[in-house]
Amino acid sequence: MKAKNLLFTIAAGLLPFSGHAAEQPRPGDDIEVIKKAALGIDTLIASFYRKKNLPVPAVTDDATFIRRAFLVGTGRIPTAEEALSFLEIEDDTKRAALVQYLVNSPGYSSHMSNWAFDLLRLRDTKSGGYNFQAYRHWVRTAMQDNVPWDEFVEQLLSSSGNGWDPETASVGYYTIDRGMPLDNLANSMRIFLGTYMECAQCHDDPFGDTERMDFYSLAAFTEGQSELNAGAFRKIYGEARENRVEDPLAFRVANFINDEVYGLSLSGGGDGRIKLPSDYQYRDGSPGEMVGGRTPFGKSVRTSDRDNDGQGREKLAEWVITKTGPQFPGVIANRMWERIMGKGIYEPVDQYIDSDKTVYPELTRYITQVMVDLDYDLRAFQHVLLLTKTFQFATNPNPSTLVGGDDFHGRKIERLTSEQLWDSLITLSDGNPDLKPIRKPDMRVNLAGTILANTDIVTFTDEFLSMKTEKEVRARFNELMDMVGGGKKGKNNRGSDDDMMMGGSTGNSYGKDAPVRASELPSPAPQDHFLYTFGASGREVVGDASLEPNVGQVLTMMNGFVQRKLVNNNGAHLYKSLQGADTDEERIRRVYVAILNRPPNKEELDWMLEELDAQGEDGFRNIVSALVMSSEFLFLQ
């Protein structure tokens, strides 16, 4: 069987429904475009080696390739079946076919979602009970639908409306930082444009050229992030708060409406002007003075200090995406390069430098152009990188010889991220995790323990957010109190089972120990979780994930989760897949392919056979345990 046929057969069953891609053809849909771009990169890298008079690294073997491509492209190791089907085919095109399979598999979007959640600091909730599952789902779906990066960023930065409505749930980008719009803006500049402006929140940056006035002039665009029509509810909430002891139920209901309805909404469109803070200390402005919007670099965009612009956020988004020259496409191209190649062309990837100042300006410019030519199609862009010979270079155990960037000299060894490790371990314990449905938000209205019938959370919240007067809101509030059993009429509207069917989708969620992809688990991982131990981001700040080793990780491998879920678990998928293997050699071989995605060498086979001789069935567990604890399992080569 030809490689393509086989892999596409596997792929056919797994292809996600992709609403966006189906709408209109994109440049990256054409495989020839992808191939050409990949060749362009390889040509540049080859000339780099020629110019520096360096030997070109060898191309890695199939076993290393499939493991690397799976982990980098989809965030997990291949299943034994996937690994075997690849290793046993002899066909020149099989690597290209595999890459195509990977970027189109559900694993691709799961892996990308972890990346996006880290970048956006996306937590399920924040203190005070705010619930960001609709926003989370919006991001998760955008990754699944492969929404182009410029469109994605535009929808985040210019958002407004109801946080529960799937059309406007991207307001979570702002509401997750409610009360701290300046930090939010500093983060936007950092993650989308690779510009650090944090310092200038308080003072002129002594090391850069950003002044405090620049920061405030930019913050003018996003100023004015209120809740939709929340004024109509304020007094009712105040009363409920005051009477919280006498009427705790009313307080709970009011809290829900405050946090989950108003609290998740975003009004206006950005004032375009802002007051300088009370401690403003420079001569170019005075505390309390109103200043208009002015962008700090690129093609200048301005708004007036005299009136409320109302479209500040849209203008900011447009500036970021279309008026900063190569910076916007350059930052995301380098981020994707880091994701796929292991090291960014420059690092840190969130400190943009001009292509001329990078170690290889031609390459930096080239990949920036590819990003633009592909219309910011991140899936296609990663497809290009995965298809290059550069991606296939053999492993180089030495750190990059260049401080702050890639030396293009072979794949650097790096420990798997916490998510890659988790996703790989559950692949061994429970089989292909990409066959399980993704997490979906609960769209029912759960009001102080009562599920409301005949409505769903979008309808429910829309209703409140459109009410302009306190009278209307109060009437609705009292009605709700009746429904939940707090009013005079008692619990007359509690939904029966039949009614519940009308009450919005129950969604789909997983507990923290569920053997599903890290992208579907609670975010951030709780502190007693495997993901936490292995350095998953707490998602309070950007780039908080860590690959640092610690003794807790080793204990988990030797005694904890790995032993319970895999080594000592008779029901583990890994053991089931051994059924039908007749000989010890065959069983050892299968275990090797499942865990390390390669057959054992002669020396290893002898060690393992000895182990079985000495220990029988126990020996088999010892083998599995040793393989999972090995550095080869823990590190990406």
Added chain:
Amino acid sequence: MKQFLNKADEPTRRQFMTNAARAYLGVHLFPMLGPSIASAAAEGASKGAKAKHVIYLYMAGGMSHLDTFDPKPANKENMGPVKTIQSVADVELSEYLPNTAKVTDKMCIINSLTSTQGAHEQGNYMMHTSYSPRGTITHPALGSWVMKLGGKLHPELPGFVTINSGAKAGNGGFFGAKYSAAPIGRPTDGLQDSTKPNVVTDESFDRRLALADKLNTQFHSRYQNTDVKAYEELYKDAISLMNSEDLKAFDLGQEDSATRKLYGDGQFAQGCLLARRLVEHKVRFVEVQLGGWDTHVDNFTAVAARCKEFDQAYAALLTDLEKRGLLKDTLVVVATEFGRSPEIKSNHKDGRDHHPSAFSCVLAGGGVNGGQKYGETDKGGNKVVRDKVTVPDFNATIAYALGLPHDLVLMSPSKRPFQIADKGTPVTSIFG
């Protein structure tokens, strides 16, 4: 001298420390292991150097100084609804800290902290490492420096433990994994997975490790890599830890219910209790975090709730340490990345924003004179007006309390010079 500074490996370090101690502490020789510098320094000129351990309580998010340790009762506009209470030793505190008010005789409250970093990540990094974050290097955390300069005190237990902390709080940085913290997620669970699964026999356990070792040796012969090597060493550490008699240090179940109650129920409270147990068992540096101080919205409700978590546990910790005779050689630090704006933001339900220019931290035990306030802010709590303490100064003071050479330069593998507290100067007048 320069030559052997370049690589801080074990023997060099020994030689270098000897020299350093001679120059800095006026002593000539001291043994490398054990209390090393701390004990040597105690005999030397420094009047600090009484502490052997640090319990570092980190208030993540930026603790409001006005609503805790630096109240301004005369300034109603900035204080909002918060009242002030008098405490023992005549130190004013906010009403949110009634239990702490009973132990102020053991505390030195520093009201004059100031930081150059007003964003969480940078501020937090600065407090933990004394340096601003740079893209090209990861600076070791304070606890890693303490281990590097002072050594471990217990041969099997980790020297540095973080409880309830973020992934990066215990970062060994360019010192490597050997100096990074052992993280504890939930203190009540202790050190997870520190015992062998019941179903595995001793023999099987040993065989697994032996087999993994064979595989790793093979892997290393192909790829010489320091990160890979670090894991191999961690396996050795982990096994000696599992076999240690003192593993019980991590087990809160060994505490009687009266003691557990004294601290309170929350994870932070139990974390403080665990920190005490660990210090009792000679762990050098324990960090316990309490998050949720980022009170942009509804500051007073949130701070009251945070203080409730903090207050009982902190007072219990100081009392308990003293009762056990541990307070004199344990420095208890309360730290945070910055304060909060004295101006109350009414449009955010009375919130307070970040305020790095003035904030408060607290030191207690470890030779610090109790019952004092150090430094002062203006009438509104906006700016420091007396005895300014920068973040590096603060960390240098911690080093000083431990008798560690705060001005000693160590070179990173990339050959750049670093000090435990950057160029900070310790505040020595607060020590007895």
